[in-house]
Amino acid sequence: MSILLRRAFVLHRRPFKNTSLLLELFVEGEGRFPAVSRGGAKGSTAGLLQPFTPLRLGWGGRGEVKSLHEVEPDDYQLDRLVGKPLFCGLYLNELLMRLVPRSEPHDQLFGDYIRTLSSLVGEIPLDWSLRLFEMRLLQAAGYELVTDVTLENEPVEPGRNYLYQKGRGFSESPVELSADTSNIISGRTLIALHNKTCDDIQLRQEAKQLLRRVIDYHLDYKPLKSRELFG
Structure with missing residues (x-):
C-alpha cells in the first residue's frame, strides 16, 4: 500500500545490491524506518537521496523495510552544511x-x-x-x-x-x-x-x-x- 508524499530526511544511506540504496529515513508523522530505493544509486534521484536534503517521499510495502516509489525535493531548502x-x-x-x-x-x-x-x-x-x-x-x-x-x-x-x-x-x-x-x-x-x-x-x-x-x-x-x- 502506498501513502501520500511526506516530508522526510535521509539519516543514512549505503549501497544495496548493484544500483540500489538502503536508506534510514526520518519522516514526519511516521518516525524513523528503513527503505530501499531500487536503482536509486544511479537514477535521477541519486543526488536527492542525501542527508540534510529536505524531501517529500512516497513508499509502500508491508514489511519493516519499505520500498520508495516517489522522491521529490521539498519546497524549501536548507543551507549546505560544510566543515x-x-x-x-x-x-x-x-x-x-x-x-x-x-x-x-x-x-x-x-x-x-x-x-x-x-x-x-x-x-x-x-x-x-x-x-x-x-x-x-x-x-x-x-x-x-x-x-x-x-x-x-x-x-x-x-x-x-x-x-x-x-x-x-x-x-x-x-x-x-x-x-x-x-x-x-x-x-x-x-x-x-x-x-x-x-x-x-x-x-x-x-x-x-x-x-x-x-x-x-x-x-x-x-x-x-x-x-x-x-x-
Whole structure:
C-alpha cells in the first residue's frame, strides 16, 4: 500500500545490491524506518537521496523495510552544511538512529531537527545548538532530563552545585569529598539548559560534559562514531 508524499530526511544511506540504496529515513508523522530505493544509486534521484536534503517521499510495502516509489525535493531548502556544521549534522543523525526507536512518530522532534539543522549555519553557537537538540531528543526518547527541580522536589538555585545521579536526575544532597566530582554540576548550568539560553562559554562547556555523560549512559556506553570527527 502506498501513502501520500511526506516530508522526510535521509539519516543514512549505503549501497544495496548493484544500483540500489538502503536508506534510514526520518519522516514526519511516521518516525524513523528503513527503505530501499531500487536503482536509486544511479537514477535521477541519486543526488536527492542525501542527508540534510529536505524531501517529500512516497513508499509502500508491508514489511519493516519499505520500498520508495516517489522522491521529490521539498519546497524549501536548507543551507549546505560544510566543515564543522556538517560534522554536527552527522552527529544529530547518529543520535536519532541510536536513541529513537523505529516506527514511532515524533512530529515535534522532526520540527526540532529541521530548526537545529538551520541553526548550524546561523548565529547560535554550534555547541549550544547541539545541547538544545540533545535535550529535546532525550525527552522524545523517554529520557527527559529535568534541570529546574531536584530529586528532592526543590527548585534548582544558581548559587549551588548539584550531583547528577545517572538515569534519575540531580540531587542537592551533600557530596562526600571522595566522591567523583565529574558528576557535580552548577545550578547556573542547569538553569541555562532549562531556559534554553546561555552566553557563558564555561557553562556551555559544563553542559556539554553533562549531556555527554547522560547520553553515554542511555547508550550503554557504546561509542558514537560521529564524535571522532571533532578530534
